[in-house]
């Protein structure tokens with residue numbers, strides 16, 4: 001027997017065809033109507049947010065949270081993916097709500113929407129297109145060069161490690177409702193029978209450094225810190241939805257403490273050191289965008305229904321932060337007006353004749369606004385720079401690495417053209433890009449990771465290359481992006497150092513406080529260019545993360561502070577992000593890594609080698625299980641020779657192990673480079689890359705390791721990269 005009934009929902013008539021003995025099926029027209037309504041609502045919210053952003057920037061009132069939001073703005077393919085996901089999420093919610101209203105008994109509404117109907121919704125919202133298997137057979141040169149998005153790196157699972165796919169999970173998500181609401185969404189709900197502390201309370205109690213006394217790292221330079229950010233921006237970017245107000249009730253996330261998707265504001269505790277007593281304020285926080293078809297749809301695409309977050313970058317070490325992770329962006333970054341394989345450079349300014357990054361052509365110009373509202377006398381309005389990753393302006397140290405690598409690409413392309421006069425622009429671009437990929441695989445594994453995870457984890461997981469394994473999924477895990485690889489936030493100095501030729505504080509361009517070095521491309525254009533900043537990175541020590549001095553207030557109290565607006569707190573953001581992404585707590589991850597699971601204060605004190613810290617943590621959390629994993633990780637004492645504790649060493653080593661073994665185009669994999677080319681790549685020297693592309697004449701030969709200037713090496717004594725194996729024999 002079959003019958004049809006209709007119900008009204010938000011001005012929308014849903015007609016259901018129900019089989020008495022089978023599941024409900026929605027009529028095609030009901031689905032179409034729901035999708036149209038969802039699209040209208042989402043489009044309106046996007047449009048409102050776009051106009052509001054432009055307006056705020058124009059009024060010079062962009063707040064730090066606007067800055068963060070603009071920074072996490074999805075663009076290009078990512079924007080399409082996020083929009084499709086928003087359509088689908090909202091359409092399913094509309095249908096669910098009307099079904100729920102109709103159903104008397106409380107059964108899961110998602111169970112009422114059949115897999116077939118979900119498929120129809122996915123088709124109509126554009127979500128299915130995001131899952132389509134790309135035609136690898138017709139893509140040229142798959143064995144020689146990487147695709148920009150890294151689709152087809154794995155020939156069986158063609159989307160593994162490609163951009164705009166969900167982060168993978170190594171442990172199941174722990175949402176408050178089991179599906180999509182963050183932990184702590186309802187602050188009165190307990191987790192392991194305890195209330196979760198406010199993240200800002202934890203930040204205040206555990207992480208705070210209010211003065212400018214910072215312990216310097218005895219071994220490592222500030223380049224180690226910024227290189228962490230640099231490699232992170234090759235591997236992970238979690239987009240937000242661009243909307244700034246709730247879909248369901250129109251509340252502006254910036255203006256309310258109400259938790260309503262996508263707003264998940266950070267509540268400020270009473271007696272906050274910055275905000276004083278009885279503060280009612282919240283810091284705005286936007287949830288990460290859900291991946292298509294995750295979080296409220298039941299079972300679809302053969303996967304579970306929990307909300308997943310997206311990675312808009314490729315999982316591989318492929319220097320995507322220079323070249324982009326989607327095709328449109330990659331083309332935009334190339335200089336196609338000549339056939340030389342070059343990347344586009346700035347046509348208005350140079351740095352003493354050396355190349356600078358091009359300016360963005362975007363109409364919302366955060367960097368110019370920032371220059372306009374600062375009280376710095378040198379500030380001039382220039383647009384933001386544009387690079388492969390959207391965050392290249394975040395601080396001038398990072399911008400310097402982007403600029404340095406742009407120059408190195410162009411240097412390589414020109415040198416390859418001399419060696420192989422017959423090569424065209426496409427070949428030159430691809431070969432130079434491939435060498436750059438090789439460089440960073442070598443530098444990361446040979447030089448960088450050793451200083452982070454220490455020799456024991458290197459020996460266990462990251463030493464000799466085991467060969468390519470097509471069964472290893474290289475995708476970045478949620479815990480790596482959201483917790484473990486944020487370890488370097490505790491190694492950030494409160495200054496961006498600028499040094500002169502003698503590696504002394506620069507007389508003309510002194511070192512700015514960090515918060516005065518966020519989004520300031522003008523400092524690179526008008527304040528002495530790259531050289532003083534790079535000298536500051538290799539000639540100054542990193543901040544040492546110690547258990548009683550964790551995160552400097554430049555990041556905790558002045559993040560993206562340009563004016564008097566409410567500045568953000570990076571520690572609070574990290575913990576709130578972990579809850580947004582439903583990461584399990586500290587002990588579950590210790591268990592995942594085969595480490596002990598301290599159950600009480602005595603045991604925790606032993607793991608942390610610190611009674612006082614263990615007590616403070618338990619005063620806040622009640623149980624070690626509930627400690628936010630990012631905080632638990634950064635609170636651990638370092639492993640031997642490393643700069644993270646055993647938990648993060650395990651998570652970081654595990655991720656890099658997968659990135660290497662699951663990369664068909666890994667530099668050591670047979671057939672990717674010739675043997676002679678591999679010999680050249682083994683000699684890759686970051687010091688030499690600095691020498692080749694700047695006016696710097698003396699550098700530490702191991703730029704991650706701190707030494708005094710008397711031990712620096714003259715550039716002419718550092719061997720040049722041997723390009724001769726790239727000369728093609730022409731018959």
Ligand SMILES: *[C@@H]1O[C@H](CO)[C@@H](O)[C@H](O)[C@H]1NC(C)=O
Nearest residue numbers: 106107108111177178179305
């Ligand atoms: C409802 O969904 C939840 C989460 O997916 C599941 O654990 C539960 O068993 C479902 N309940 C029913 C009645 O199907």
Ligand SMILES: *[C@@H]1O[C@H](CO)[C@@H](O)[C@H](O)[C@H]1NC(C)=O
Nearest residue numbers: 335337338343344345346347
């Ligand atoms: C492109 O390359 C040509 C030739 O080297 C150069 O003159 C021009 O300035 C470049 N344009 C950009 C935007 O990089």
Ligand SMILES: *[C@@H]1O[C@H](CO)[C@@H](O)[C@H](O)[C@H]1NC(C)=O
Nearest residue numbers: 328329331332360361362363
């Ligand atoms: C910026 O450049 C991109 C790529 O060429 C183009 O698609 C876009 O329309 C441009 N935007 C503006 C505001 O000019």
